[in-house]
Amino acid sequence: MKRQEVDSRVFQYEFGSGLHISVVPNTRDEEVFYQEMNDFLDLIGLQGSDEWIMSYNSLYYHTPEVRDWTLEGYGIGRESALDINWSNGQVVIKTLNDQAVKEYQQETGVKKEIGVFLIDDEISTKDDLVLSGVRIELMGQEDYIHRTLFHIKPRIRKIGESEVKLVSNGMHPKLQTNYEHKQDLDQDVDLESCQKYQYMTIPKEFFLDKYQIGNNQLVVNFGNLDLEKPSYLIKEWGTELLLQVPNQLANEIEIHSRYQTPNNLGKTTISFNKPINFIACDLAKDEEYLLQNNPFDNKLSIGANFDKLFTNKTVFYLFDQPHDQLQVDIPNARPTNVDLITLSVLFVGVVIILKRLLLKNKLKLE
Template identity: 25%
Template sequence: MKRRITFIQRIDAGFDPQQVVLTSSSLSVRDLDAAREDRFTVELDQLPEQLRGALEHSSGLHLRWASERPYDALAPFASRVSPGLHVQYTPLKTDESPEALCTLLRAVVGPDKDAQFKDCTKPEESFIEPPLSTNSASSASLQYHTHLPSVKNLVKYIQNDVCAKESTECHTSANALLTADSIDIDYDSSSRALTVSGFWANPPKGDWTDQIMKPSSSADQIEFGLLGAEPGLEPEEIKMGGLLAVVGQDQKLKPTMFSFPSRHQHLIESSSYTVSFTPPTGLHPEMSITIPRSTLKQPPAPNDATCALHTYLTLPSTIFGDQYQLATTDPLFLESHNLAVLKAHAGEMDLEAPDWVVKNWGSSWLLELATPPTQEQDQTPVPSNWTATIPLHLRYLPPSESGYRTAHVPWPIVFWACTTEDEEGMGPNPFERTHLGWDGLFGPRTTFYQLSPAGERLVEDVDVPVLQLSGEGMFQGKFIELGTCVVISLGFLWVLLKLVRVAWSSGVGANGKSGRVGAHDKKD
């Protein structure tokens, strides 16, 4: 197993060389204020049989989990996904759909009353096919998402099924993931190795104080880095410098400095956004994305790049957009919502289907936002907010005891995408993060500048009115069921009465007892 531990200090953070001490058998850090990434790489033949069986049927499997807590995604870890668990999956053969992946997801998610987990039966039924990608290196053939506030079931699975019983280090590292801001799990059939990465934007408590022991096996390796990041000479570059070491091999920390191109950049000037639903939501809620006008400035992209502000929505099956409404070219509609164009969408698009009929997890939407002109931004006399609104619709949900159900809607991500006409990809990046669900929808030379969500919780809870099963009031399930039976019975009796009256009048006429028919016979 290989392990890479990277600390990223902010430019204004102080550092004392005594905070990092390297010996022949260990490396110690003390009172370190920095972001941290831990990455573990395990060979396929070292994994348990159940997990190995699921991976052997995959050409690529990429899991991305993000916390509902806001955090600062600083460079080179600036990329974001919406809160919850995202799965990008490409089967090894298109005609195979192993149940092992769904079994694995149930173990990782641990469905409960708060998870709103769409039961995974087969990937082609529960997953969706993402929009056509322009970058095959960052795309998969199937996509999945579920609401997941905590990764406690994932940690439990790693400790019970992946870690060796005698490995206290593995159990401790897995338990640390409970406080992570984001977690990545990657498998690629070409490398036949599984990589697990955890990211902490800040220390969970106080500052980082840890002791990293030399691996017991010569086949294992622990790489350590204490680095700082700043913009490079080119707009798409990141320059990093600091100290590196291999624990148990190097006698002292080695200074280093290097630069590399990165698709994901951190905005130098703080730029944030908030998300809300305009009350009352009803069955047709409207999502509002609010950004301070003072931060709506073009990012420092290359001169030949074209930049536009985008948002990427990950919507559960309980809420959806109307593809025909959002794809309209009506200028009045677009201007009233500050939208430019619907770039891509995928997933369940049936406008009438209730939620219990929908089998897959939901839908995804990429929209370009119509930002105000630069002149208008400069002429604004006082700071104010700019808002884009997205009309959405709620599905009919199963009845409940209270008469309401809650739809958990994750905040979308908002970012600038600056694209050049160059079709060649960027060079290697040691911290590259791909398969985010939305990065594959842009060309390989696109640079992304992420806006930071500003809220206490990055998930909106929308109360959906449903049929009430119990309690007081006339709209309980039993009263509606009884009323339905009464109305159907009365309707049946009314139709039966009409049929009897028609049959009776026809019978009388045939016997010559109707005055009208008798007169006709007399005339004949």
Template identity: 25%
Template sequence: MKRRITFIQRVDAGFDPQQAVLTPTSLSVRDLDAAREDRITVGLDQLPEELRAVLEKSHELHLRWASERPYDAVAPFASRVSPGLHVHYTPLEAERSPEALCTLLRTVVGPNEDSQYKDCLKPEESFITPPLLSTRFASSASLQYYTRLSSVENLVRYIRNAVCDQISINNAECHTQADALLSVDSLDIDYDSISHALTLSGHWAGPPKGGWTDQFKKPSSSADQIEFGLLGAEPGLEPEEIKMGGLLAVVGQDKKLTPTMFSFPSRHHSLIEPASYTVSFAPPTGLHPTMSISMPRSSLKRPRAPSDATCALHTHLTLPSTIFGDQYQLATKDPLFLESHNLVALRALSGEMDLEAPDWVVKQWGSTWLLELATPPEALENTADSSNWTATIPLHLRYLPPSETGYRTAHVPWPVVFWACTAEDGTKMSVNPFDRANLGWDGLFGPRTLFYQLQPAGDRLVEDLDVPVLRLEGGDGLFQGKYIELGTCAVISLGFLWVLWKLVRVAWVSGVGSNAEVRRTQAPHDKKE
């Protein structure tokens, strides 16, 4: 097992050498004010049998989880996904996807009852196929799944009960590391068939109260390793670079902390000046809510990208099956519609697009949408304007199952908002120890695209919408299920009787008319005789 612990301090943060002390058997930190990433890599032979069986049939499997709590993503961990659990998966055999993956997902990360969990039956039925607009971006998986997941408690429980017994470290220490994941802001799990190793990465955007205080002991096995880094990050000399410097050590091998300084090209960057956005739905939402993405005009300043680069502001929506967009409406070229919503174009979409199907008929988890947002013409010249710039996206709610109250709640995660800038042709993005791919939206761009993230500013990164539904028996009012059922039967019966009466009347009139005509044609003949 290999463990890498990285602390990222702000450039202006103070540091006392006594806050990080290395001994022959351990490394201790005290009161560190820094972001933190813990990355653990284990081999397949150290994993439980049911997990190993799934991974052995997978070409690649990537889980991305983000908390519903707001947090600041700092470089080099600047990339974001919408809150919830994202699964990106490519089976080892394209025509066969093991059902065991869905079984494992239900066991390991089964969400709470209120999450409107779209059950994972088979990957080919429940997953969607993302649109890979850049075929050169080979790291993008072929299938994608999403569900709201407000906590990783079930995953931590699985690690404690199933994984800790397999890993060759102290069981109590493994439990402690697993419990620490309960407070992470984002969590990644990665596997690919080339390395045959599973990597788990937890990220904390800030320290607990009082700072990080921890001790990392020398591994008991020579096959295990703990790497430690206390670093600071700042923009490099080139726009696409991140420069880092600080202290490095391998616990139990190095005698002292080694100073270091290095730089590397990165696809994901933080904006130098604070840039934020908020998401809301104007009440009353009804069945056709409109998502509003509001940004201070000061947040729309062009990123620090190469001067010859083309930059555009984008948003990527991850919509569960309860809510969807109209692909024909959002893909319009009508300039009046686009200008009224401050949109430029719909760039990509995938997932469930049926405009009429109720939610209980839909098998796939939902849909994803990539839209380019318009920016005010004066954004580059005037950033002192305190007013907000708002882009709006019209959406639609599906019919949901009935409830006793006559309402159900649809949980809509906040989208991510970012600048995408083209990089120079010669820019290489491959050498990056902190790179993060398979986010669900990065594969929609070329491999040398630079991304600059805006930070969500809110108390909670999920919007709850009240959806009117059929009221079950037991509630008050006329719109209960039994009254609507009786009323429907009564209307159908009356309609049937009315149609039957009309048919009988027409037949009666036709019969009377025919008899009269016969009498008129026969009368002259009888009179002649």
């Protein structure tokens, strides 16, 4: 739901801020689909919508902020909800609790298991972690304690920091990104090939032209691709983008804005989430098993995140950055200007038609 940061080598999840919903419909009836989705969203206090786009393998809806939320009564705040999975009438909610629970209520016939683990730094490396600790089974009558040791390979890793700015440039603002590497990928011996990427969700007021993005390569462009349409004629919420960017310390991408609804201010202020900057690397073949069997791995077959666009043997090195939103003013016409322009065009058109009629009648008389 909201982008989370967990300062841990184990729980290094990276979620986009705001609301992200991915759905695989089980019906071809559009009306039935929207009714089912809106009923479900109403249960958790979210507003329904028909502004979906077709993503990689699902329908996808996004808003930069979570407007309503009613699960606090179940102890699930909007800040801690990571995933809500709804399938066949059952809902599974994954949450992140950063406060340790000290008391557990035992129930007869109900099995609960608690694990307490630490990273064993003596036998761990940066790309291979060994967790050492205990698992406690609460069985109601008796408790069973098991000493446990297991080996995991994290999919999400950190490599440095990035700074992203959206610079005003009329109808074509520029997205500028600066990278700072704090470690060398050569230190990880489990990698094969790597490439730098930028993943972003931009609102319908903007679009990218694949022929005007410099040395960047547009890999994914899901959304309304009609570049001529003004924003007020587009139903979809926006566009999901993945770009392969040059392996350099600075990069710039020109974003194009659509024509906005005229207003008295002569401008429209647009905000959206900062892109996620990362390097994606394929693992060596003999390293895949640990990655795909990591119990803390959060890669899903569908979902509103960049990892769904890569294979199961891909690991990601993220650039940390502040999670505030980007904002820019886009110029647009004022209603009075539009009226004057419209009247002027009509007047010129009428004059041209009258001239042609008069000329035609004059020729007939001659």
